[in-house]
Amino acid sequence: MNETDRQLAGRAIVAKVFVEEANRLAKAVRDVVEPGLEPGEHITAQLGDGTRVGKVRRNERSVVAVTTDPDALLKWCQTNRPDEVQQVPTIRPAFLEYLRGQCKSHGFAFDEESGEVIPGIEGQEGSASYVVSPSPEGKALIQAKLSDLIASGVLELPAAEERRAS
Numbered sequence: 686m687n688e689t690d691r692q693l694a695g696r697a698i699v700a701k702v703f704v705e706e707a708n709r710l711a712k713a714v715r716d717v718v719e720p721g722l723e724p725g726e727h728i729t730a731q732l733g734d735g736t737r738v739g740k741v742r743r744n745e746r747s748v749v750a751v752t753t754d755p756d757a758l759l760k761w762c763q764t765n766r767p768d769e770v771q772q773v774p775t776i777r778p779a780f781l782e783y784l785r786g787q788c789k790s791h792g793f794a795f796d797e798e799s800g801e802v803i804p805g806i807e808g809q810e811g812s813a814s815y816v817v818s819p820s821p822e823g824k825a826l827i828q829a830k831l832s833d834l835i836a837s838g839v840l841e842l843p844a845a846e847e848r849r850a851s
Contacts, residue, residue, distance in 0.1 A: 697817045698817060698819045698823055698824075698827070699827055700817075701817040701819060702819055702823075702824050702827040702828060702831070703827070703831060706828060706831050710835070718741060719743065722741070722742070722743040723743065724743055724744065724745050724746050725742075725743070725744070725745045726742065726743055727740045727741065727742035727743075728740065728741050728742070784803065784806050785806070788806060788807055788808035789808055791808070792807065792808040793806075793807050793808060794806050794807075
């Protein structure tokens with residue numbers, strides 16, 4: 686590893702903490718703004734200096750289909766539309782997990798009684814994970830710098846009475 690690689694890794698840490706903080710801020714702002722919006726309503730978004738930067742809206746409610754009683758639906762279909770009912774054979778999940786365990790341990794699955802190698806499942810080398818792990822000190826430093834950015838007013842929310850008036 687050279688210094689450039691270390692600096693790039695540092696950027697990865699900053700990006701991770703930035704995303705975490707941005708997600709936290711986005712949730713906090715949403716928790717304040719969304720309850721004040723009726724379905725179909727929008728607010729023109731602006732910065733503290735009045736610069737318009739977009740809109741925040743709440744969509745109209747949509748109708749969604751929800752299967753509330755799968756057994757009743759299946760029974761009706763079996764009686765009235767048997768041509769729409771499928772019989773799909775599946776492997777019992779616990780047995781499939783057992784076979785996966787064999788693959789992880791031995792590289793293949795096999796029948797313990799006959800010793801036959803079971804086709805269709807095998808152990809393969811997975812890919813290495815990319816893991817970004819800020820140190821507690823590094824995270825605190827980056828959070829402090831992001832707090833300074835937020836304190837500069839760039840992401841400042843207006844007071845509650847100002848929001849209601851607009």
